[in-house]
Amino acid sequence: MDVLSQLRHQLADYTNSLHRDGFLDDQFSQLQQLQDESSPDFAMEVVSLFFEDCQKLVTNMARALELQAVDFKQVDSSVHQLKGSSSSVGAARIKNLCVAFKTCCDSQNRDGCMRCLQEVNRECVLLKNKLQTLFRLEQQIISAGGSIPM
Amino acid sequence: MAQQGGSSSSGGSRILSGGSINVSPMKPLASLKVLVVDDEPMIRTIHKAQLVRAGINDVEVAANGKDAVDLHVNGATFDLILMDLHMPIMDGCQATKKLRAMGVKSSIVGVTSSGGAEKTAFLASGLDDCVSKPFVLQQIAHYLKVPRSPTNPPKYHNP
Numbered sequence: 001m002d003v004l005s006q007l008r009h010q011l012a013d014y015t016n017s018l019h020r021d022g023f024l025d026d027q028f029s030q031l032q033q034l035q036d037e038s039s040p041d042f043a044m045e046v047v048s049l050f051f052e053d054c055q056k057l058v059t060n061m062a063r064a065l066e067l068q069a070v071d072f073k074q075v076d077s078s079v080h081q082l083k084g085s086s087s088s089v090g091a092a093r094i095k096n097l098c099v100a101f102k103t104c105c106d107s108q109n110r111d112g113c114m115r116c117l118q119e120v121n122r123e124c125v126l127l128k129n130k131l132q133t134l135f136r137l138e139q140q141i142i143s144a145g146g147s148i149p150m
Numbered sequence: 151m152a153q154q155g156g157s158s159s160s161g162g163s164r165i166l167s168g169g170s171i172n173v174s175p176m177k178p179l180a181s182l183k184v185l186v187v188d189d190e191p192m193i194r195t196i197h198k199a200q201l202v203r204a205g206i207n208d209v210e211v212a213a214n215g216k217d218a219v220d221l222h223v224n225g226a227t228f229d230l231i232l233m234d235l236h237m238p239i240m241d242g243c244q245a246t247k248k249l250r251a252m253g254v255k256s257s258i259v260g261v262t263s264s265g266g267a268e269k270t271a272f273l274a275s276g277l278d279d280c281v282s283k284p285f286v287l288q289q290i291a292h293y294l295k296v297p298r299s300p301t302n303p304p305k306y307h308n309p
Contacts, residue, residue, distance in 0.1 A: 027284055034199045042199060049192035080236070081190070084263045088196055088284040 004146045011137045011148075018134065023127055028090030035148070044135050050089045054124045057082045061117050065110060075113060076105035082120070094123050177229065179205040182294060185226075186211045187218045187245065188234040188261070196284065197232060197261075204287055206294070214238055215245025222249060228256045230293050232285075235262040235272050243275040250276035257293040261285055 001009070018024045028043075035042040057078045064075045083098035085091075097120050104112030138148050184206055186197045194211045201209045210226070212218040214237040231249070235242040246258055260272045260280035273280050281289040 030284075030286075031196065034196075034203055036203075039199070046192055046195055049195060053190060053192055077236070080263070084283045085190060085192060087263060088193055 004141065004144045007137065007141045007144060008146065011134070011141060014134060014137060018130055022092050022096075023130055025090045025092040025095075027087065031089060032148075040148075046089060047131055047135075050085055050091065051124065051128050053085050054082065054094075054120075057085075058117065058121055058124065061113075065113055065117060070108070070110055070113075072105045072108045072113075076102060079105060091123075091127055094120060094127065097123060179294060180207050182206050182229045183208040183210070183227065185209075185218060185221065185228040185231045185256075187213075187215065187231060187237070187242070189213050189237040190234075193234070193283070200287055204294070215240030215242055215248070218245050219248050219252075222252060222254055230290070231256050231258045232261050232290070233258055233277070234283075235260060235264055235268065243272055246272075246275040246277055259290055259293055 015024075031043045031046055039045075061075050061078045064071055064078070079098050079101045083095055083102070086094040086098065097116060101113065101116035101120065104116055141148060184201055186194050186201070186209060188194050188197065188211075194213075198209045198211060210221070210228070212221060215233075216239045218231065218233070219240065233242040233246060237245075240248075242260060242262070246260075249256075249258065257278045258276065260269075260277045261283050262269065262272060262280065263283045264272070269280055278293065279290075
């Protein structure tokens, strides 16, 4: 098997594993389909915006949960935003965490919210690393003279 | 870009004709003007790309309801407005009410992951429809097919 075929095989396996393990859902595939010659890095750009959003929201939620009197409506609003963003990029595990997080906000369970926030933070870091690996594989294919199947 | 059933060899209309939707626009897709209103840059980027990919070249964006209203005050018109609900400065509900009060007859479709009473109130503000985030183009295909006209008034919930 030549280098290009090996890389393509690796990319396909890796992408399938991300879907299989629940990190990504079909929405991510939809994003990749929006890539074309005029915007070859579309998915990467959107993902980058997503993680910027994530960081801001996690920081806001952490600050809100540190206060003596927690404003659970504010935390809920951030959770709602994160759920929308994660749905839009196909970040399935983060989206699902937001469901549990919302329940903790609704019941004004501060400890529950703190645990959910830690989970969200962990999943964001995990997904960011995995997507960096995926995009690196794509770049390797392009550098080897291949193209990414859309 | 107009298609009558089947799949298209033109990439621009592939997404709209990929399902069972027959796209027969009274106006060609390429001449439609769409406004995407959402406070999140990522969402604006995705929605704009979806629309451009479907063959709609004229896609404007606004970061909140006030900016959307100001565009109309300054004379802009659109065939379709995709309106987020939760936005700073002016939310989707307020913006939709304001636009309808101004006499704006464009199709306005809410795009939100909210449900229940919030969604009901959003619909009642003057939307033609409300779809969940993230939307797929088939959900709004109808509003790209049939632009508003005096003989085809908006179906919004609070005329």
